[in-house]
Structure formats: structure tokens, C-alpha cells
Amino acid sequence: MTSSLIAAIPAAPSSADRPPVKAASPSEMPALELMYTRKRDPDxxxxxxxxIARTKETFFRxxxxxxxxxxxxxxxPERIALLAGxxxxxxxxFTATGHLPPETALTGVDELVHHLLHGLRPR
Incomplete structure (x- = not known):
């Protein structure tokens, strides 16, 4: 499943190609405004x-x-998709607001998916 999820996510640019991340409020960052405000706008x-619908459907599938x-x-599956999403x-x-370095986020997605699938209990 992890490889399927990773394959479904578009490749991110390398850290050398990304500008440095600066913590900001949603009103200062268009991506955060989109993530937290505009996508709920009826217009x-x-x-x-x-x-948004395609993203939700892909994750549900x-x-x-x-x-x-x-x-x-x-x-x-809708509840699982909601919580995992x-x-x-x-x-x-966290990455967009500067609380998590982009490199950590990119390398941590696989680990996050693993923990979502297998839990956090020691094996």
C-alpha cells in the first residue's frame, strides 16, 4: 500500500529547486489559504x-x-481515508508553516504511512 500511495503522489521538486520555507499565517501564504479557507468557499x-474531488477519490480508492x-x-473506508488524509x-x-523542514516531510511520508498501516505498538 505504501508504494501505491507514494506512486499516486506527484513527485516533489528537490530541495535545491524549492525556495526556503518561512513560517507565515494563512493570509500570507496562498497555499495555506487554499488548504484551509478557499477550498471551503462555495464560489x-x-x-x-x-x-479536490479527484484527490479524495484517489485516496478512497x-x-x-x-x-x-x-x-x-x-x-x-471513508473514515479511514478521512483520518489518514x-x-x-x-x-x-506543518511543512508549509515552517514547523517541519521539507526534507523531513518528504522522507517522513513513508514512515507515516507505515505507522498508519501498522500502528505504533512495538512488534
Whole structure:
């Protein structure tokens, strides 16, 4: 599942190609405004609404496919997608506000997905 999830996420530019991240409020960063405010606006452009719907559908499909293969619990896939998506969204928000270095976020996504799938209990 981890490799499926990673493959579904577009490749991020290398850290050398990204500008330094500076902590800011949502009003100072268009990406945060989009993440936290504009996507809930009833007047958002159709293209943005479609992109949000495609993202949710892709994530939901990854969850249901993994359930069908027996890789994750057969619980409510919408709830699992919501909670797992919230965790990944948190990584993006922390990175965008400067609380998490981009390199740590990029290398930490695989670990986060592992913990979401397998829990945090020692094995």
C-alpha cells in the first residue's frame, strides 16, 4: 500500500529547486489559504473543486483496494481515508508553516504511512 500511495503522489521538486520555507499565517501564504479557507468557499472555481474531488477519490480508492487485498482492516473506508488524509494534510501544513523542514516531510511520508498501516505498538 505504501508504494501505491507514494506512486499516486506527484513527485516533489528537490530541495535545491524549492525556495526556503518561512513560517507565515494563512493570509500570507496562498497555499495555506487554499488548504484551509478557499477550498471551503462555495464560489471556488470548478477546476479546483474537481481537483479536490479527484484527490479524495484517489485516496478512497487506495484504501478500498488495500482492504480488498486484506492489507488493512475492513472498517469504514471513508473514515479511514478521512483520518489518514488528515494526518498527511497535517504534514503538509506543518511543512508549509515552517514547523517541519521539507526534507523531513518528504522522507517522513513513508514512515507515516507505515505507522498508519501498522500502528505504533512495538512488534
Amino acid at each position: 471556488i472555481p470548478e477546476q479546483l473543486a474537481d481537483a 487506495l484504501i478500498t483496494d488495500a482492504q480488498e487485498r486484506g492489507e488493512i482492516v475492513p472498517d469504514d 488528515a494526518a498527511l494534510h497535517g504534514v503538509a501544513g
